[in-house]
Amino acid sequence: MVDPAVGARRTAPALRETPSTKVAIGGLRAWFGSKQVLSDIDLDLPALRAIAIIGPSGCGKSTLIRTVNRMHELVRGARVEGRVVVDGHDIYAPGVDAVAVRRRIGMVFQKPNPFPTMSVGGNVAAGLRLNGVRDRAVLDAAVEKALRQAALWDEVKDGLDQPGVALSGGQQQRLCIARALAVGPEVLLLDEPCSALDPIATSKIEDLITELKERLTIIMVTHNMQQAARVADYTAFLYLGKLIEFDRTRRIFETPTQELTEKYVTGRFG
Amino acid sequence: MSVGLTGGSNPFRSVSRRDTIRKWHSHLMLVLCIGAVLIALIPLLSILFEVFRQGLPALSYDLLTKRQYFQYFAGGGIANALWGSVLIVGTASLIGMPIGILAGIYLSEYGQGRPAAVVRFFADVFAEFPSIIIGLFAYGVIVVWTGHFSVFAGAFALSVMLVPIVTRTTEEALHLVPDSVREAGLALGLPRWRVTGSVVLRAAKGGLLTGSLLGFSRIFGETAPLVVTIGGSLFFAKGLDDTSSSLTYVVWRGATSGIHAAEVRAWGAATVLLLVVLAINISVRVITSRRAER
Numbered sequence: 001m002v003d004p005a006v007g008a009r010r011t012a013p014a015l016r017e018t019p020s021t022k023v024a025i026g027g028l029r030a031w032f033g034s035k036q037v038l039s040d041i042d043l044d045l046p047a048l049r050a051i052a053i054i055g056p057s058g059c060g061k062s063t064l065i066r067t068v069n070r071m072h073e074l075v076r077g078a079r080v081e082g083r084v085v086v087d088g089h090d091i092y093a094p095g096v097d098a099v100a101v102r103r104r105i106g107m108v109f110q111k112p113n114p115f116p117t118m119s120v121g122g123n124v125a126a127g128l129r130l131n132g133v134r135d136r137a138v139l140d141a142a143v144e145k146a147l148r149q150a151a152l153w154d155e156v157k158d159g160l161d162q163p164g165v166a167l168s169g170g171q172q173q174r175l176c177i178a179r180a181l182a183v184g185p186e187v188l189l190l191d192e193p194c195s196a197l198d199p200i201a202t203s204k205i206e207d208l209i210t211e212l213k214e215r216l217t218i219i220m221v222t223h224n225m226q227q228a229a230r231v232a233d234y235t236a237f238l239y240l241g242k243l244i245e246f247d248r249t250r251r252i253f254e255t256p257t258q259e260l261t262e263k264y265v266t267g268r269f270g
Numbered sequence: 271m272s273v274g275l276t277g278g279s280n281p282f283r284s285v286s287r288r289d290t291i292r293k294w295h296s297h298l299m300l301v302l303c304i305g306a307v308l309i310a311l312i313p314l315l316s317i318l319f320e321v322f323r324q325g326l327p328a329l330s331y332d333l334l335t336k337r338q339y340f341q342y343f344a345g346g347g348i349a350n351a352l353w354g355s356v357l358i359v360g361t362a363s364l365i366g367m368p369i370g371i372l373a374g375i376y377l378s379e380y381g382q383g384r385p386a387a388v389v390r391f392f393a394d395v396f397a398e399f400p401s402i403i404i405g406l407f408a409y410g411v412i413v414v415w416t417g418h419f420s421v422f423a424g425a426f427a428l429s430v431m432l433v434p435i436v437t438r439t440t441e442e443a444l445h446l447v448p449d450s451v452r453e454a455g456l457a458l459g460l461p462r463w464r465v466t467g468s469v470v471l472r473a474a475k476g477g478l479l480t481g482s483l484l485g486f487s488r489i490f491g492e493t494a495p496l497v498v499t500i501g502g503s504l505f506f507a508k509g510l511d512d513t514s515s516s517l518t519y520v521v522w523r524g525a526t527s528g529i530h531a532a533e534v535r536a537w538g539a540a541t542v543l544l545l546v547v548l549a550i551n552i553s554v555r556v557i558t559s560r561r562a563e564r
């Protein structure tokens with residue numbers, strides 16, 4: 001049953017013009033135990049764009065992105081129904097290996113979480129090394145490339161042997177982005193990546209996202225409207241587990257079609 | 271330099287009777303607490319003092335290098351018992367630690383639902399079991415079955431004690447590794463066993479070492495299970511199948527013998543035992559405080 005006031009709006013017409021869809025979500029529902037937290041989400045996310053997911057606390061933003069790399073099911077009692085199609089392949093189809101999915105769809109979390117006993121270089125190399133890459137030259141090259149992509153190379157190139165946890169919060173978060181990039185994902189999920197950072201570190205990450213979307217598709221949860229407006233090409237507004245509106249970011253912020261969206265983006269909420 | 275006007279009565283100065291009483295009250299409580307700590311420390315310190323007073327003079331090159339003599343004869347040493355302790359506790363560790371660590375990993379990383387609850391229940395029960403009962407169990411299983419006392423029977427009993435200790439300390443050490451670290455590993459596309467083996471265990475290795483050392487020192491000081499399993503030989507054990515003595519065994523036999531020569535060796539053995547256990551516990555302290563600094 002769809003509450004008319006909370007009626008989900010399907011893909012906006014403008015999106016159909018976008019040539020390629022990277023991630024197509026269809027009829028997606030998710031549960032924690034018996035509690036349903038996402039209902040019938042349909043979303044077509046374009047390739048090589050930054051997409052922001054916004055909505056009030058507890059509306060299911062984290063859950064939504066965690067269904068895209070099959071992290072949701074790791075929580076005990078958590079369950080997913082529906083389809084998430086990446087490049088035409090349903091990642092929930094029988095026989096699909098969740099581990100392989102996660103290698104192609106990277107994730108960065110709210111709090112920086114470098115591996116505690118590993119050096120800066122070790123952290124970045126971890127994904128490749130622990131998946132069996134032994135060649136030092138290959139690893140070193142991958143570490144440098146990922147750190148450059150994450151705009152961290154110049155700050156850490158002389159201290160690759162330092163413990164990763166010795167970096168500042170903002171550097172740790174870029175380290176985590178580098179670690180995710182090193183395994184060569186096509187989609188990068190970011191769950192409030194700047195919420196633990198100061199404004200300068202935040203703007204570095206925002207610049208980085210703008211650069212990264214040349215190469216990969218970015219799906220980012222944020223509580224910060226300005227941040228969504230600054231970096232996202234598209235924005236999805238979620239409310240109580242339902243998708244209320246999805247459109248180009250400008251339209252969401254300037255001419256939303258749903259009253260709820262307008263209330264939320266203008267800060268006149270509940 | 272002036273810090274502003276400081277005239278008038280300072281409102282932070284306590285002058286009322288109530289404040290004075292409160293102050294004395296808190297002084298009194300402090301004195302009582304210190305007193306209680308001292309009372310608790312007296313027996314502990316007097317044990318240490320007495321063992322070292324009687325035992326340090328007994329320590330000698332001979333004591334540490336010669337085997338035991340028949341208990342009425344003076345001289346000889348406790349080297350066979352030291353060797354026995356190392357062999358028994360070493361074998362028990364080789365058996366018990368891998369099992370305990372694996373069980374701890376299972377409980378922490380995979381343990382949910384009923385099977386884990388059962389394992390956890392048994393670990394708790396066995397950790398609290400009277401050690402003499404575990405010794406009798408080893409006696410019933412190994413000694414009766416093989417027909418003789420042996421190093422292995424003692425090691426088996428101690429390993430049964432060690433497993434639950436190591437299981438619980440391992441589980442606790444792994445719980446200290448935040449879930450965000452596991453998520454980071456899984457999100458990189460690493461299989462679960464890899465995340466456990468190369469990320470979580472690595473992050474917890476200090477805790478695992480501490481737990482293993484504490485377990486080791488705990489079984490190193492055990493007497494009861496050995497009394498009924500190892501046979502108390504005066505010779506060096508030639509293997510796991512041989513009878514043996516242990517430091518605790520020498521202390522127990524010597525102290526209850528009423529024979530002076532045996533008592534001297536018992537004090538010597540007690541001193542060595544205490545020094546080993548103290549050394550292990552102090553190194554655990556050093557390891558943990560080093561980790562806390564980082």
Ligand SMILES: Nc1ncnc2c1ncn2[C@@H]1O[C@H](COP(=O)(O)OP(=O)(O)OP(=O)(O)O)[C@@H](O)[C@H]1O
Nearest residue numbers: 032035037055056057058059060061062063064075
């Ligand atoms: N592990 C869990 N077990 C049970 N319920 C959960 C769990 N995690 C989240 N939930 C519930 O699922 C709903 C959606 O949570 P989710 O974390 O996706 O929200 P969110 O939009 O990311 O919120 P926030 O902005 O606070 O991060 C919430 O109602 C929350 O209480």
Ligand SMILES: [Mg+2]
Nearest residue numbers: 061062063191
């Ligand atoms: Mg969230």
